[in-house]
């Protein structure tokens with residue numbers, strides 16, 4: 269019996285129509301996410317990871333446009349196009365409306381966590397108040413029940429003395445704590461899928477490790493699926509089950525995490541972690557010892573890397589001209 273994936277992405281294509289030409293930020297990517305799985309999207313800066321993440325929830329803003337492909341979630345069409353007899357690409361009738369996306373999907377079924385918590389948290393309101401309001405709106409709870417739930421969620425993500433921290437403002441929390449608050453917010457509606465767009469990139473390695481441990485624990489408890497966006501193969505090794513390697517808007521390699529690390533197929537993936545082999549053995553051993561017991565895949569946790577700069581520049585270039593599949597979707 270084949271089980272339908274929670275999320276299915278087929279040939280998703282998002283382009284930016286700039287004065288300099290068409291930037292093919294996401295160029296026909298296909299992948300799936302199953303129930304309870306953590307799926308990685310890895311690649312250097314400019315590879316198209318964030319645009320891909322936003323495209324899944326139809327959050328792309330002009331001059332960007334999702335021009336082709338299909339995204340289905342629990343069998344519902346979040347995005348889909350079809351070709352008319354005159355060759356024009358039009359949006360499918362069964363595609364969810366903007367109101368349905370806003371009211372039923374975003375936040376409730378699929379939550380998204382961004383790299384910078386200050387973009388998501390309003391500095392002039394208290395952390396607890398913002399979490400309570402989010403829960404009130406998205407779970408149709410009264411103010412008192414939502415406040416209790418907010419405090420429980422803060423406790424759940426490891427905020428000490430959540431009753432006392434409830435009335436603190438975002439700037440009174442550390443970066444790691446703010447990221448925990450966003451995880452609490454994302455989890456509060458018990459979504460089936462959380463898209464995490466580099467949420468640990470700005471944190472130091474120790475705090476990052478704590479957040480990854482937290483996500484690991486929460487994922488076990490809630491069985492939430494994740495799409496984890498990162499440029500860091502070490503993060504992929506630590507928490508992902510499967511991984512998609514992105515380069516210049518395309519997925520160049522897809523594999524189970526173990527398979528990717530022990531049997532890399534694509535030269536670009538090799539480039540993503542070539543610097544690892546240069547790590548002095550002693551440092552790797554210390555890192556391994558520190559992580560022993562935290563994760564079953566502790567050996568792979570040692571595989572932290574920096575992305576080679578030589579590749580970065582190329583990924584940012586504007587590629588002009590629209591491909592066959594890059595025809596602009598008919599408006600409306």
Ligand SMILES: Nc1ncnc2c1ncn2[C@@H]1O[C@H](COP(=O)(O)OP(=O)(O)OP(=O)(O)O)[C@@H](O)[C@H]1O
Pocket residue numbers: 284286291292293311312313314315316317318319320330331332499583584585
């Ligand atoms: N508003 C925009 N206008 C034009 N091009 C854009 C716009 N936003 C993104 N792009 C381009 O889309 C491509 C993919 O960007 P994206 O932000 O998805 O990369 P990324 O892999 O997430 O990198 P990073 O980790 O640095 O965010 C890049 O070439 C980027 O310059």
